[in-house]
Amino acid sequence: MLTKFLKSKTAFVFIEFQHEWIGENAPLKNRFVKDRELFDLSVSNAAQIITKAREKEWMIVHAGLDLSHDPEYLVFAGGTGKLGLAGAIPKVGTWQESGSRFVPPFCPEAGEFIVKGRAGASVLKHSTLDPFLRHNGISNLVLMGFATHVCVESTLRDAHDSGYNCIVVTDACGAFEQQQADYFEKHVLHHFGEGCITPELLSIL
Amino acid sequence: MLTKFLKSKTAFVFIEFQHEWIGENAPLKNRFVKDRELFDLSVSNAAQIITKAREKEWMIVHAGLDLSHDPEYLVFAGGTGKLGLAGAIPKVGTWQESGSRFVPPFCPEAGEFIVKGRAGASVLKHSTLDPFLRHNGISNLVLMGFATHVCVESTLRDAHDSGYNCIVVTDACGAFEQQQADYFEKHVLHHFGEGCITPELLSIL
């Protein structure tokens, strides 16, 4: 399917290539990621991809999370009594000023789209990504980022339901453990999209 | 958390208790479900739950899938060139007239809400469920149904991002294999909600 993705109808979506996951001391990585080698490899793979995608002028989208304007986490009512990430994020205190900074080479450049809004796991939900994609006639998404089984997967599932064709670059996504990456590829991906690996993707850009 | 769910703010959401999964010859079950005992147990658990929830007058929501008005699967452009369920459903030919019939005791009764719309895995997406919940002041969802790691999980993830507190009754949900149920409970659920089992739930209704 990947080879059928026309450049004019495709966006490369980089999910949370920000300080929390990949900066110095990367707080979320340090807290949650056990299989570090796997995780670090995904970052270097994604770096290769963004470099070549820029050279070849594919559309690049930066889908981060940024709650720096909301230090009390009002969007989650402060997190009290909230299940899941909506309760956990305020408790841990992530995605404020320093945590939400993009990290080179994933810092937005001119002509690249920065997603605004969003407070959940899917980067499409309650954000400017969907109108951007619609206005630009984009129907195919190439997904990369963190964490594979949390925000990347929620985005994949949401994008499927919204009518997009999604390819996940599995070795440019980071899970906490190898087992999660394996499960995602075997039991989840085919219900909502397809997978590819970095060398395959690079070879057709 | 379950014990804090006020009746007036809670809905029991039954996902796809329809012929495809639990009717005679249940086509989807027969095609995909390997661990049948596990699956059948979830149906009998859910039957106990709906019976008691009706007795005790909890709000009941029937969230099925029904494409019987769309025999050509126009909603998925016929499925050609579509990845995931949007491609698979038209190919398999599911969710037409017979497949979408509700199965006793899960047939809607007076005072119970029937979700309309929806064409994806999340029963909240593009459906009447969200305005129903909003208009009725419901902030807590109790989720049951099929398949655990496909539509139940997509609904859970979507509901979390929309700001609901969700409890999944894990033994009233059916996966294809035990491994998927186990993975869901261990690696997915806590990011988006909480789990409980049928006896716990019944004891507090």
Next chain:
Amino acid sequence: MLTKFLKSKTAFVFIEFQHEWIGENAPLKNRFVKDRELFDLSVSNAAQIITKAREKEWMIVHAGLDLSHDPEYLVFAGGTGKLGLAGAIPKVGTWQESGSRFVPPFCPEAGEFIVKGRAGASVLKHSTLDPFLRHNGISNLVLMGFATHVCVESTLRDAHDSGYNCIVVTDACGAFEQQQADYFEKHVLHHFGEGCITPELLSIL
């Protein structure tokens, strides 16, 4: 702009060509519509359009409202304490079995899409219309129906925000009074789309 609408990227959206507005005794028309001639003209214009659009094989979408499965209007919590249509519809008792029937020549035919879901004024909101449009690569909408300043306008505004280009066929839409139609054309339309009239549209089909 109309002349640039490619057939493959355009859908004709017929909003509420149902018994409530245009059937025998049309209850909503009889209750609300003062300028009947204007209203009836819009129906005959739309009839010409659907006939030619079918001949020329443009994509046709039937966007009705149908609450026949929800006789207690649970979706609006029964309407008590609800402002706007959500309070008014249950009070008036519209959009049940007979009111929601499509009226010839606007009854759906094979190959035409029937929107499901939706409980508000915009036919895009909480319905299957958006995934249908996305899956089919449709970016242009031609809107017709009732009432101009209520559901047609809400759809236009919502579609604009979702990233569609919309043309409203102003003389194939019915308002309650001429003044509303005039105001819509002069003060609303250009913020969200463009207008055309039936002869123009017919000439390019």
Next chain:
Amino acid sequence: MLTKFLKSKTAFVFIEFQHEWIGENAPLKNRFVKDRELFDLSVSNAAQIITKAREKEWMIVHAGLDLSHDPEYLVFAGGTGKLGLAGAIPKVGTWQESGSRFVPPFCPEAGEFIVKGRAGASVLKHSTLDPFLRHNGISNLVLMGFATHVCVESTLRDAHDSGYNCIVVTDACGAFEQQQADYFEKHVLHHFGEGCITPELLSIL
């Protein structure tokens, strides 16, 4: 209805109290607003409201538009070939750095929610407002801002369809001309919510 709005379930939503409309030289006001007295009165009314609402600790929401991170208007594909605001905003060049600055006394303070995302007329669409409202159990909105018949009205219509009860403070909203304000009150408001005026609102805070 206003008197039934519980403080814990209500948010005051200030729409676009930003430089484009109310700053020095306010570019959008200068370009579009003909009835300046009416417009300026709405600003002083809203100033009274925000002051008293802060004193009395009602929840305050700042729903601006900010495209300063998107100088090429990628979200609208640069605006070329786009109808409505999506075409007009890039042409006029509004909502960049200076235009999107909040203006005293409408600058966000601690404990007040700043909406992120959104690229259309409705401040609910594709923004963090809906999850904020949901997480905080808010079902009632008090709307104020600019322009009455454009973004305030789109928000009102969208909020209605999402299941909120909305009150528009009509004399704290600014239209381009008196006629638009009058039409909005007479022909639009009751379909989607209710109106009140500043003295009424102040008397119950």
